[in-house]
Amino acid sequence: MDYLTQLENKTIYIVRESYSRFKNIAMLWSIGKDSTTLLWICRKAFFGQIPFPVLHIDTGYKFKEIYAFRDRYAKEWGLDLMISRNSGALEKGMSPKTGKLECCNALKTEALKNTIGEHGFNALLLGIRRDEHGIRAKERVFSPRTISFGWDYRNQPAELWDFYRTGLDAGQHFRIHPMLHWTELDIWRYVEREKMPVVDLYFEKGGKRYRSIGCESCCAPVDSRADTIRKIVKELETTRVAERSGRAQDKEDAYTMQKLRSLGYM
Numbered sequence: 001m002d003y004l005t006q007l008e009n010k011t012i013y014i015v016r017e018s019y020s021r022f023k024n025i026a027m028l029w030s031i032g033k034d035s036t037t038l039l040w041i042c043r044k045a046f047f048g049q050i051p052f053p054v055l056h057i058d059t060g061y062k063f064k065e066i067y068a069f070r071d072r073y074a075k076e077w078g079l080d081l082m083i084s085r086n087s088g089a090l091e092k093g094m095s096p097k098t099g100k101l102e103c104c105n106a107l108k109t110e111a112l113k114n115t116i117g118e119h120g121f122n123a124l125l126l127g128i129r130r131d132e133h134g135i136r137a138k139e140r141v142f143s144p145r146t147i148s149f150g151w152d153y154r155n156q157p158a159e160l161w162d163f164y165r166t167g168l169d170a171g172q173h174f175r176i177h178p179m180l181h182w183t184e185l186d187i188w189r190y191v192e193r194e195k196m197p198v199v200d201l202y203f204e205k206g207g208k209r210y211r212s213i214g215c216e217s218c219c220a221p222v223d224s225r226a227d228t229i230r231k232i233v234k235e236l237e238t239t240r241v242a243e244r245s246g247r248a249q250d251k252e253d254a255y256t257m258q259k260l261r262s263l264g265y266m
Contacts, residue, residue: 003186004186004189004190004193007181007182007186007190008041008044008190010178010181011038011041011178011179011182012041012044012045014141014176014178015038015041015042015045015125015178016045017164018123018125018142018174018176018178019046019051019052021123021166022122022123022166022174024119024120024121024122024123025052025121025122025123025124025125026052026053026054026055026082026119026121026123026124026125027039027042027050027052027053027054027055027124027125027126028055028056028057028112028124028125028126028127029054029055029056029070029081030056030057030127030214031056031062031066031069031070031199031213032127032199032212032213032214033187033188033191033198033199033202034127034128034129034132034179034182034187035126035127036127036196036197036198036199037127037179037182037187037190037191037196038125038126038127038178038179039054039077039079039127040194040196041178042125043077049078050077050079050080052080053080053081053082053119054074054079054080054081054082055081055082055083055084055115055124056070056081056082056083056084057084057085057107057108057111057112057115058083058084058085058111059085059103059107059108059111059215060085060090060107061095061096061107061215061216061217061218062214062215062216063199063201063213063216063219065199065200065201066199066201066213069197069199073197082115082119084111084112084114084115085107085111086106086107086110086111086114089106089107089110090107094106094107095217096215096217096218097217100218103215109149112149113149116149116173121173122172122173122174123173123174123175123176124173124174124175124176125176125177125178126175126176126177127177127178127179128177128179128180129179129180129181129182129183129184129187130180130181131182131183131184131243132184132243132244138153138156139156139175139177139180140156140157140164140177140180141164141176141177141178141180142157142164142165142166142174142176143156143174143175143176143177144157144165144172144173144174145172145173145174145175146172149173151175184211184236184243185233185236185237188229188232188233188236189233191229192229192230192233199213201213202232203226203227203228203232204224204225204226204227204231205227207223207224207225208221208222208223208224209221209222209224209226209227209232210222211241211243211244211245212243212244222241222245
């Protein structure tokens, strides 16, 4: 069995186990390469038809290409798409200009909290990877969140030999991360193998491309000549540039990211 298939099989196993244990489950889809890969694998895990909602937290500030991709493939793949927005914060003028930390917390974390509260989800699947950010390296596959949605990074359950703790206390929910063991290079090799669609922001235009996408005002492209998936793979095999180097740095430092995640951020 080749390496990518081993990665895929482990992710499928975690996804299926999660669905069997938590019937009120949803998957978060940011429309980025990682969550789209998880979505692709979820479709494989359930033979083309995902049996739970797919949730997009919409800040209102995403790239237009993200919205176009979301709407196209939600329809083509028959997704039960749920779009969540913190309309109250947006009506009061919340934006990246207010401050990146405040904006992320209001338009992402609070929107997610409201949706969990409204629908009572007790488990959420997310496509994050340990190699993407130092704080995410602290995560577990089955990561409990408190009744107030907080992440206690100092009290995470041990996960030895792929034994996972899945019991919840009253009011808790799990963030489940079936792709922690993947790397950025693994993702692109898998995208290439599967001929999987991704947002075209990842491909070079005018000497630059995006390696990480989200809200338009918080992302910047990096220098690149990679205008195909094969060229992206070749580029990543030698680059020393960090994946999230194009993200707004006032929310990417370790302290700020840890604070955001402790509050419930993805």
